[in-house]
Amino acid sequence: MRHQRTMTVVAAAMAGALALAGCTGQTGGGGGDTDDSTLTIWHYENDDSAMGQAWAEAIKIFEEENPDVTVELEKQTFEQIQKNAKIVLTGDDVPDVMEFNKGNATAGQLAAQGLLTPLTDAATERGWDEKLTGSLATTATYDEQGLMGSGEWYGVPNYGEFVGVYYNKDMFDELGLEQPTTLDELEDVLAAFKKEGITPLAEAGAEYPLGQLWYELVLAYGDRTLVDDYQLFANDVDFHNDAMTQATEKLDEWIEKGYIASDSAALTAEDMGVSFIDGTYPMMVSGSWWFGRLAAETEADWGQFNFPGNDLHTGSSGNLWVIPTNADSPSLAEEFIDITLRLEVQNILASEGGLPVAGDASVIEDERTRELTENFQAILDADGLAFYPDWPVAGYYDVIVSELQSLVNRSKTPDEVLDGLQSSYDEGKADLLDG
Structure with a gap:
């Protein structure tokens, strides 16, 4: 109970409530990229929040390392994504990577319906399964019925x-x-x-x-x-x-x-x-x-x-980065997710009270x-x-x-x-x- 959900709604309410739009998203278990020139990201964190500041730094790093790629960031609200995800993700106009709530009734349901790309191979290749272990990783995996705790990786938490x-x-x-x-x-x-x-x-x-x-x-x-x-x-x-x-x-x-x-x-x-x-x-x-x-x-x-x-x-x-099955740029999406787990991004979460999963508490000045x-x-x-x-x-x-x-x-x-x-x-x- 939010609890995790209540707080997410509070954070989302402060984020801009722009109309649902989008472009791209998929990875590890899906087909090849069809568009590697654009990365479209959906999230619902306020710019001033710990997560918002960390994701901004991750986007900056991504752009520096991929100068030929255009990043399109679209702010949604928690309610918009929660209510419309199933409808939006069945179409072709989807984000490459988006923030989504974890649990059986949310990410698990989308995974069971085939709307999210399995990320197990990417988790192994990029070491996410070593950074995120035990109870921290439970919300990342879902079985064929969409029940969390086993099966394929379908999302990556980073706070x-x-x-x-x-x-x-x-x-x-x-x-x-x-x-x-x-x-x-x-x-x-x-x-x-x-x-x-x-x-x-x-x-x-x-x-x-x-x-x-x-x-x-x-x-x-x-x-x-x-x-x-x-x-x-x-x-x-x-x-x-x-x-x-x-x-x-x-x-x-x-x-x-x-x-x-x-x-x-x-x-x-x-x-x-x-x-x-x-x-x-x-x-x-x-x-x-x-x-x-x-x-x-x-x-x-x-x-x-x-x-x-x-x-x-x-x-x-915290909530998950997921890659829709119909995404255009799954490899770019994987790269962005990987950047959000880097120490420099995680330490922004730490310094702003965002509870990093791979940060260094010693960098935090506030007691x-x-x-x-x-x-x-x-x-x-x-x-x-x-x-x-x-x-x-x-x-x-x-x-x-x-x-x-x-x-x-x-x-x-x-x-x-x-x-x-x-x-x-x-x-x-x-x-x-x-x-």
């Missing part, structure tokens, strides 16, 4: 995102509290704030944040096998397993103890973020996409740390930005990306929101919530696998 804990250092200092490093220590901090009459966690039950907190707790008690079963359908999942039961009961306990405000079921992610920014709450469990806004708007001293005690964390690679990047790198080093709780099946985002709202409203028990999550998950999984 990341993850969920952690933002905290108000001033409020911690007032109570003499240290940054927690274990779940038990986190609970001690929660209790200490509550004892002083301060609700410790900014939350939002009407949108993605509460589901991400629940999933962080699942990951606190679970392991990679559970993630593979839940996200990749490696095996059936019993939602009354130890990890999911303990996580749901723990979240229920935190609600009961007042660590989460009783009115949070109706609050949005925006409400949550603003309340943390203005100092109402000392902690907020949410994603790296909040970083820039917090840096711009938060007056108090603040920091960020990974969810304490977890080896696995909510998050994933908070370096801290965020190092925290993400620690997750990558441990192969700790566990994706998002709503990813497995279509429509699951709304189910998670509704079920966890019931916990906050005290209208369902943890067992009843798990029953509701299980039912919708099983139905959605059957639809995917039978479809």
Whole structure:
């Protein structure tokens, strides 16, 4: 949940909403180029964002190394590409390379329909499969049904995102509290704030944040096998397993103890973020996409740390570069993608808080930005990306929101919530696998 999707929409909304047009795109598994004089790129990042600045540098490098090629950059919005991709990519007037959302229902669906070029050969030849490994590469591969995690490479990620804990250092200092490093220590901090009459966690039950907190707790008690079963359908999942039961009961306990405000079921992610920014709450469990806004708007001293005690964390690679099957210049598209993974481009992402997948955190001068990047790198080093709780099946985002709202409203028990999550998950999984 964006989560990765929400933040992408926010970034996209700032990008220019130009009419869908385009030219070209394909590679590794397709036919030869029919036009090597033009490279058409679609993406939906704002010019001032970390990604926008990095892609601008990649285009500059490409043009310097290919002076006879004209680069045509066309800004789309996330919604335009998401809604129109299947229609546009069935035609002949397509981009050579475009940014697209990862996951079963997006890149996986296009791959299964034959609209994206397989990139497995290119990944091997250019070393992408060595730079992007483990959980970072999971969103790059899709099987014949469009399910991520195995099969051919159909996309290449080059930045990341993850969920952690933002905290108000001033409020911690007032109570003499240290940054927690274990779940038990986190609970001690929660209790200490509550004892002083301060609700410790900014939350939002009407949108993605509460589901991400629940999933962080699942990951606190679970392991990679559970993630593979839940996200990749490696095996059936019993939602009354130890990890999911303990996580749901723990979240229920935190609600009961007042660590989460009783009115949070109706609050949005925006409400949550603003309340943390203005100092109402000392902690907020949410994603790296909040970083820039917090840096711009938060007056108090603040920091960020990974969810304490977890080896696995909510998050994933960022969106993918994909090459449409009907692209005119697949080889040029491959070359551009390769440039976006070069150190000089990745280091722009790093310096601007964009969470590079192949950068050098030591080049970052800003302390908070370096801290965020190092925290993400620690997750990558441990192969700790566990994706998002709503990813497995279509429509699951709304189910998670509704079920966890019931916990906050005290209208369902943890067992009843798990029953509701299980039912919708099983139905959605059957639809995917039978479809």
